[in-house]
Amino acid sequence: MIIFKNIIKEYNNGVKALNNINLHIGKGEFVFVVGSSGAGKSTLIKLLLKEVEPTSGKLFFNKKDITKVKNRKVPIIRRKIGVVFQDFRLLPNKTVYENVAFAKEIIGASAKEIRRQVPIVLSMVGLSKKASSYPNQLSGGEKQRVSIARAIVNNPTVLIADEPTGNLDPDTAGDIMDLIMQINRRGTTVIMATHAKDIVDSMQRRVIALSKGKVVRDDQRGVYDHEV
Amino acid sequence: MTMKFRILKSMIKQGFVGMWRNRMMSLASIGSVTSALMILGMVLILILNINNVTNMTKEQFDEIHIYLKEDITDEQIDTIENEIQNYEGVLSVVFQSKEQALEIMKKRWGEESDLLNGLEENPFPRSYIIQLEDIKYADNVVSNLEGLSGIDKIKYFKDIVKRIISVSNVIKNGSLIVIGILMLISIFIISNTIKITVAARKKEINIMKYVGATNGYIRGPFIIEGILLGTIGSALAVILVDVAYQYIYKILNNRLYVFVTSYMVPSDDIFIDVVIIFMTIGIGIGILGSIISLRRFLRV
Numbered sequence: 001m002i003i004f005k006n007i008i009k010e011y012n013n014g015v016k017a018l019n020n021i022n023l024h025i026g027k028g029e030f031v032f033v034v035g036s037s038g039a040g041k042s043t044l045i046k047l048l049l050k051e052v053e054p055t056s057g058k059l060f061f062n063k064k065d066i067t068k069v070k071n072r073k074v075p076i077i078r079r080k081i082g083v084v085f086q087d088f089r090l091l092p093n094k095t096v097y098e099n100v101a102f103a104k105e106i107i108g109a110s111a112k113e114i115r116r117q118v119p120i121v122l123s124m125v126g127l128s129k130k131a132s133s134y135p136n137q138l139s140g141g142e143k144q145r146v147s148i149a150r151a152i153v154n155n156p157t158v159l160i161a162d163e164p165t166g167n168l169d170p171d172t173a174g175d176i177m178d179l180i181m182q183i184n185r186r187g188t189t190v191i192m193a194t195h196a197k198d199i200v201d202s203m204q205r206r207v208i209a210l211s212k213g214k215v216v217r218d219d220q221r222g223v224y225d226h227e228v
Numbered sequence: 229m230t231m232k233f234r235i236l237k238s239m240i241k242q243g244f245v246g247m248w249r250n251r252m253m254s255l256a257s258i259g260s261v262t263s264a265l266m267i268l269g270m271v272l273i274l275i276l277n278i279n280n281v282t283n284m285t286k287e288q289f290d291e292i293h294i295y296l297k298e299d300i301t302d303e304q305i306d307t308i309e310n311e312i313q314n315y316e317g318v319l320s321v322v323f324q325s326k327e328q329a330l331e332i333m334k335k336r337w338g339e340e341s342d343l344l345n346g347l348e349e350n351p352f353p354r355s356y357i358i359q360l361e362d363i364k365y366a367d368n369v370v371s372n373l374e375g376l377s378g379i380d381k382i383k384y385f386k387d388i389v390k391r392i393i394s395v396s397n398v399i400k401n402g403s404l405i406v407i408g409i410l411m412l413i414s415i416f417i418i419s420n421t422i423k424i425t426v427a428a429r430k431k432e433i434n435i436m437k438y439v440g441a442t443n444g445y446i447r448g449p450f451i452i453e454g455i456l457l458g459t460i461g462s463a464l465a466v467i468l469v470d471v472a473y474q475y476i477y478k479i480l481n482n483r484l485y486v487f488v489t490s491y492m493v494p495s496d497d498i499f500i501d502v503v504i505i506f507m508t509i510g511i512g513i514g515i516l517g518s519i520i521s522l523r524r525f526l527r528v
C-alpha cells in the first residue's frame with residue numbers, strides 16, 4: 001500500500017537526507033525504521049505526510065501516485081494517516097476529551113459522531129477516567145496515549161509514529177508499544193521510527209535500517225543491530 | 229450544509245477570540261481603517277457637494293456669449309443674427325456693439341476707467357448675447373454656432389462648470405493618493421495583527437495540518453478576523469462621518485447660512501451609499517490584510 005521508488009530527497013541546503021530509497025510496505029504490516037541520528041528516518045515520514053516533496057523518484061499510497069499532489073489534496077491524504085510524535089503535541093488549553101474531539105471537528109464531524117466516537121477511543125487507550133484532565137495534569141505515558149487516541153480517532157489506514165517512546169521510561173514505553181500493537185492487530189498499518197533497541201529486538205517485526213539516507217537492511221523478523 | 233454551517237460558526241467564534249486576544253493591535257487596525265475611511269468620507273462629501281453646486285449653478289448660466297471677428301461686414305452680422313434666431317431653444321439674441329462693450333468695461337473698472345480713455349482704438353469686439361429657454365439646448369446651439377463663419381470666440385457656462393470640475397479633480401486626485409496610502413497602512417497593520425494571532429496559534433495550526441485540516445479550514449478564522457477588523461473600522465467611520473456631517477449641516481442652518489446648506493446634499497440622501505462604499509472597502513482591506521499575512525506564514 002506504500003511504495004517508495006528510487007526516492008531521493010535533497011534539502012535546499014544540499015543535504016541528501018534520502019538517497020535512492022526503494023521500499024514496499026503492505027497493508028496491515030508493522031515496520032520499524034531504525035538508524036542513527038540523521039540517517040533520514042524523519043525525512044521518510046515527512047515524505048509520506050506530504051510535508052516535504054521528494055527531489056526525484058515516485059511515491060505511491062493506496063495505489064495512487066502521491067509524488068506530486070496539489071496543496072488542496074494534501075489534507076485528504078493526511079486524513080488517512082494518523083501521526084504520533086515524541087513530544088506528544090497536545091493543546092495545553094484543551095482537556096483530553098477536547099484534544100481528541102478537535103481532530104474530528106477539523107474534518108467536520110457532527111457533534112453526535114464526536115460524542116459517540118471520542119469516548120470509544122479514550123477507553124481503548126485506557127484514559128476514560130482522565131477525559132476532563134488537562135495535558136499538564138498527565139504523565140508522559142498518558143500524554144502519549146492521548147496523542148495516539150487523537151491519531152486513530154478518524155480511523156486512519158496507517159499509523160505513523162516518530163520515536164513515540166523517546167520521552168518515556170521503559171515500563172511506560174512497553175505499555176505504549178502494547179497499545180500500538182493492539183492498533184496494528186485491528187488492521188492498521190504501523191510505521192514506527194525508533195532508537196529503542198530493546199523494543200525492536202523484543203518485537204521480532206520487520207526492521208528497515210537506514211544509514212546516510214540509504215536502506216542498508218530490510219529484515220522480516222529483524223533486530224536493531226545486525227552484528228554483535 | 230449543516231457541516232459547513234458548523235464549521236463557519238466555529239470559525240467566527242475563533243475570529244472573535246483572535247481579535248480579543250490581541251486587543252491593542254486590533255484597536256490599532258480598527259483605528260487605521262476608520263481614519264482612512266473618514267478621510268475618504270470627507271472627500272466624498274466634498275465632491276458630492278461640489279457636483280451639487282455645479283448642477284445647481286448651471287441653471288444660472290443659461291447664456292451664451294459669442295464674440296465676432298473684427299473684419300466681418302454688417303451683412304454678415306445680419307445673417308448670423310437671423311441664423312441664430314432660428315435655432316431651437318433660443319429665447320433672445322442681443323447685439324452688443326464695440327462702444328457698448330467699452331462702456332460696460334468702463335463701469336466695471338470704475339476709478340481706473342481713465343486708463344481706457346487713453347486707448348487709440350477700441351479693443352473690444354462686437355458680440356451677441358444669446359439667452360436660452362433652457363440649459364439643455366446649450367450644447368446644440370453651441371455646436372451650430374461653431375459651424376458659422378465670422379465668429380471668433382464662444383463663451384458659455386461650460387467654462388465655469390469646467391473650472392469647478394477641474395478644481396474638484398485636483399482635490400479628488402490629491403486625496404485619492406492620501407487615501408491610497410492610508411489604505412496601504414491599514415492593510416499593513418491588519419496583516420501584522422493577524423500575524424500575531426497566527427503566531428499565538430502556531431502549535432494548534434501545526435496539529436490541525438497533521439490531522440488533515442484543509443487550508444480553508446485553517447485560514448478561515450484569520451480571514452474572518454480580518455473581516456471583523458475591517459467591518460468594525462468601517463462601521464465606526466460611517467457613524468463618525470454621518471454625525472460630523474449632520475452637525476455641520478445643523479450649525480450652518482442655525483446660523484442662517486441657509487444659502488450654504490441649500491447647496492448641500494442632505495445626509496439621508498447619501499447615507500446608504502456611504503455605508504455600502506465604506507463596508508466594501510473596509511472588508512476588502514481586512515481580507516487583503518489577512519491574505520497577505522497568511523500567504524507568508526501559513527504554508528502547508
Ligand SMILES: Nc1ncnc2c1ncn2[C@@H]1O[C@H](COP(=O)(O)OP(=O)(O)OP(=O)(O)O)[C@@H](O)[C@H]1O
Binds near residue numbers: 012013036042044
Ligand atoms: N528541513 C531541513 N532542512 C535541511 N536539512 C534537513 C532538514 N530536515 C532534516 N535535514 C537533514 O537531513 C538529514 C536527515 O534528517 P532526519 O531528520 O530525517 O534524520 P533522523 O533519522 O530522523 O534523525 P533523528 O534520529 O535524530 O531524528 C540530517 O542530516 C538533517 O540535518
Ligand SMILES: [Mg+2]
Binds near residue numbers: 041042043162
Ligand atoms: Mg527524527
